[in-house]
Amino acid sequence: MIGPPTPSFRDEKASEKHLEDTNDYEYGGESQLPTPTVLSEEEERKLWRKIDLRLMPILCLMYLMSFMDRGNIGNAKLQGLTTQLNLTGNQYNIALTMYFIPYCIFECPANLVLKKFRPSIWLPGITVVWGIILWVTGFFRYLEYCE
Numbered sequence: 001m002i003g004p005p006t007p008s009f010r011d012e013k014a015s016e017k018h019l020e021d022t023n024d025y026e027y028g029g030e031s032q033l034p035t036p037t038v039l040s041e042e043e044e045r046k047l048w049r050k051i052d053l054r055l056m057p058i059l060c061l062m063y064l065m066s067f068m069d070r071g072n073i074g075n076a077k078l079q080g081l082t083t084q085l086n087l088t089g090n091q092y093n094i095a096l097t098m099y100f101i102p103y104c105i106f107e108c109p110a111n112l113v114l115k116k117f118r119p120s121i122w123l124p125g126i127t128v129v130w131g132i133i134l135w136v137t138g139f140f141r142y143l144e145y146c147e
Contacts, residue, residue, distance in 0.1 A: 062127065073099070 039047065073081075073096065082092050114122055 058123075062123065065127075070103075 077092060
């Protein structure tokens with residue numbers, strides 16, 4: 001005896017229909033992109049070499065600076081940062097928190113901004129802005145200004 005379709009069968013059919021419907025939509029403006037250029041193996045190898053020579057040095061430098069920026073705070077504490085700045089109790093931990101929480105919060109949105117701006121504008125822009133922020137923090141000589 002064949003009865004009405006089971007709920008799981010109906011859900012499966014609805015899921016298949018949904019998948020068919022999503023193929024009708026355009027994602028990411030693909031229809032506006034020009035047709036890709038067909039490159040020979042030699043031309044592709046030269047293109048990758050050119051990209052490597054122009055992009056990799058600056059990306060490596062930026063990664064190195066980012067790593068040094070994040071890692072040097074521990075070295076600074078070992079070299080006497082807390083005594084030079086007269087930090088007591090949890091003040092050092094509060095300073096670290098004030099740095100790392102915004103760093104974590106803004107990391108993902110900053111990567112999403114790349115959809116709006118080209119990397120050639122975005123990466124130097126955030127590097128300059130971060131340099132300005134660090135430069136301005138040098139004007140705060142005493143913790144009382146921040147409290």
